[in-house]
Amino acid sequence: MPAGRSLTIARVFLRYRLDTLLPSAERPLWIRLLWSPLRLLPQPKLSRGARLRRALEELGPIFVKFGQLLSTRPDLLPPDVVEELNHLQDNVAPFPSDQCTARIEAALEAPIDTLFAQFDRTPLASASVAQVHGAVLPDGESVVVKVLRPGIDKVIQQDLRLLAVIARWIRRYVPDGRRLRPVEVVEDYRHTIEGELDLVREAANATELKRNFSGSPLLYVPEVHWDYTRETVMVMERIDGIPVTDLEQLRAQNTNMQLLAERGVEIFFKQVFEHNFFHADMHPGNIFVSRQHPERPKYIAIDTAIVGSLSREDQYYLARNLLAMFRRDYRMVAELHVQSGWVRADTPINTFEAAIRAVCEPIFEKPLGEISFARVLISLFQTARRFDMAVQPQLVLLQKTLLNIEGLGRQLYPELDLWKTAHPFLERWMRDRIHPRTILGEIKRYGPEWLEKFPQLPQMVYSALDQSREMAPQLQAIGSALESTNRRGRSRYLRRAAAVLLAVGAAAVAAPQWLAALPPAGIAMAVAALVLVLWP
Numbered sequence: 001m002p003a004g005r006s007l008t009i010a011r012v013f014l015r016y017r018l019d020t021l022l023p024s025a026e027r028p029l030w031i032r033l034l035w036s037p038l039r040l041l042p043q044p045k046l047s048r049g050a051r052l053r054r055a056l057e058e059l060g061p062i063f064v065k066f067g068q069l070l071s072t073r074p075d076l077l078p079p080d081v082v083e084e085l086n087h088l089q090d091n092v093a094p095f096p097s098d099q100c101t102a103r104i105e106a107a108l109e110a111p112i113d114t115l116f117a118q119f120d121r122t123p124l125a126s127a128s129v130a131q132v133h134g135a136v137l138p139d140g141e142s143v144v145v146k147v148l149r150p151g152i153d154k155v156i157q158q159d160l161r162l163l164a165v166i167a168r169w170i171r172r173y174v175p176d177g178r179r180l181r182p183v184e185v186v187e188d189y190r191h192t193i194e195g196e197l198d199l200v201r202e203a204a205n206a207t208e209l210k211r212n213f214s215g216s217p218l219l220y221v222p223e224v225h226w227d228y229t230r231e232t233v234m235v236m237e238r239i240d241g242i243p244v245t246d247l248e249q250l251r252a253q254n255t256n257m258q259l260l261a262e263r264g265v266e267i268f269f270k271q272v273f274e275h276n277f278f279h280a281d282m283h284p285g286n287i288f289v290s291r292q293h294p295e296r297p298k299y300i301a302i303d304t305a306i307v308g309s310l311s312r313e314d315q316y317y318l319a320r321n322l323l324a325m326f327r328r329d330y331r332m333v334a335e336l337h338v339q340s341g342w343v344r345a346d347t348p349i350n351t352f353e354a355a356i357r358a359v360c361e362p363i364f365e366k367p368l369g370e371i372s373f374a375r376v377l378i379s380l381f382q383t384a385r386r387f388d389m390a391v392q393p394q395l396v397l398l399q400k401t402l403l404n405i406e407g408l409g410r411q412l413y414p415e416l417d418l419w420k421t422a423h424p425f426l427e428r429w430m431r432d433r434i435h436p437r438t439i440l441g442e443i444k445r446y447g448p449e450w451l452e453k454f455p456q457l458p459q460m461v462y463s464a465l466d467q468s469r470e471m472a473p474q475l476q477a478i479g480s481a482l483e484s485t486n487r488r489g490r491s492r493y494l495r496r497a498a499a500v501l502l503a504v505g506a507a508a509v510a511a512p513q514w515l516a517a518l519p520p521a522g523i524a525m526a527v528a529a530l531v532l533v534l535w536p
């Protein structure tokens with residue numbers, strides 16, 4: 001770990017007393033001793049969330065972006081901290097225009113004057129990873145040029161290494177640190193930010209999203225100019241939309257706000273279930289509304305660096321889970337989690353079902369229009385994590401996107417009832433899955449592969465049978481080994497039980513008053529505990 005950077009982090013950590021943010025349940029003695037002098041340090045008069053926000057801002061853009069990602073994880077952090085992280089400012093000074101043009105010329109191998117009829121040296125926007133300039137192509141088309149910051153990949157790799165070390169420390173040395181899943185969160189961040197370092201990938205995502213919505217009244221995606229696109233430079237059509245957060249402008253042109261909010265939800269479900277390809281960075285800065293047809297408003301999406309998709313099984317289980325949840329069929333929800341493999345097969349269904357009910361019932365007490373859909377999903381995953389559900393990156397992305405969409409929708413139209421839009425969509429999707437047309441589509445899609453494999457089928461069956469015959473002795477050996485382990489295990493338990501009973505007996509003989517002082521209920525409980533501990 002680079003020493004200078006580590007010292008900076010330590011200084012900021014101490015200045016904002018971030019030690020007080022870590023869960024303070026039983027810390028090992030040596031950590032308590034080591035940290036005790038920290039109590040002498042003054043604590044800034046700021047809330048815990050504000051201290052974390054200031055510290056991240058001081059540590060620079062990569063940490064700011066990390067904080068922004070944390071703000072989309074209300075399943076891990078308390079609400080006051082999430083609220084404060086929502087205000088993180090990604091204010092980064094633009095890099096000099098000479099450097100910018102040099103980078104464009106190097107990537108596109110031509111002088112800037114021949115590439116563009118006009119190039120605005122002052123950027124339209126400047127963020128931590130890239131900056132965006134306006135330009136005009138030789139044929140007169142208005143475009144924007146996105147350029148990666150020079151040397152940004154090195155900075156990111158260095159800061160990612162630091163974050164990974166900090167995450168491992170938290171997991172190892174902070175009690176309850178495991179629950180925060182720091183290592184997974186940093187891995188998630190690595191995935192996100194690395195996706196932003198290759199503009200060809202971003203351009204490919206934009207092209208796919210555009211194809212998926214071609215001819216649709218719901219969403220427009222600007223056209224990529226592939227001739228002008230490389231890993232560090234990307235050129236695309238310039239759009240002229242209203243930022244979705246500019247409610248005043250939207251109202252001024254009489255936008256149908258209810259339809260706009262509902263269309264946001266529709267776009268989300270279409271992407272997740274129909275296209276299986278969703279824009280996963282739907283923060284308001286990346287969404288605009290077309291100025292045309294405000295009575296039938298259409299979205300415009302930019303910044304397609306981060307996208308997500310689900311496996312066919314995940315799609316299916318997610319749809320069924322949502323339907324079962326809103327039907328309050330918690331048994332089904334619990335069973336679906338096991339069937340999908342999200343939680344282990346030996347999860348006690350009854351206990352799991354009761355836990356889900358305890359979390360969901362208070363939420364469903366409210367009228368449907370007031371229920372936060374994203375919250376329901378987050379609470380569900382939170383509960384499932386208590387039952388050892390591993391973090392599924394694709395579901396985390398989905399949960400974050402849904403949170404953004406819902407937040408945005410409610411800002412546009414506070415009475416938005418997400419379920420009203422989502423429910424028919426999911427029901428239709430479930431029905432369509434078994435529709436002959438869909439099955440025919442599947443056959444068409446995978447048919448050639450099956451036909452290809454078909455002549456090998458008899459040989460495959462024969463090999464499988466042959467292999468199982470060859471493996472018979474090994475399987476038998478494993479069986480007997482298990483049997484003898486069981487026997488050994490049983491005798492070990494019996495020996496342990498005898499030792500404990502002997503010890504208790506000896507204590508009773510040596511100090512009978514001790515035994516007499518125990519109330520009968522206490523004795524019964526001790527015996528029950530003993531049985532439980534010793535039960536093989």
Ligand SMILES: Nc1ncnc2c1ncn2[C@@H]1O[C@H](COP(=O)(O)OP(=O)(O)OP(=O)(O)O)[C@@H](O)[C@H]1O
Pocket residue numbers: 090124125126127128129130131132144146222236237238239240285286302303
């Ligand atoms: N096609 C476009 N037409 C018009 N303006 C654009 C276009 N693409 C980007 N911009 C402007 O540039 C800003 C930054 O673009 P973009 O979000 O793609 O960059 P970024 O570096 O990924 O930013 P961030 O990381 O903050 O999301 C946008 O908010 C928008 O104002």
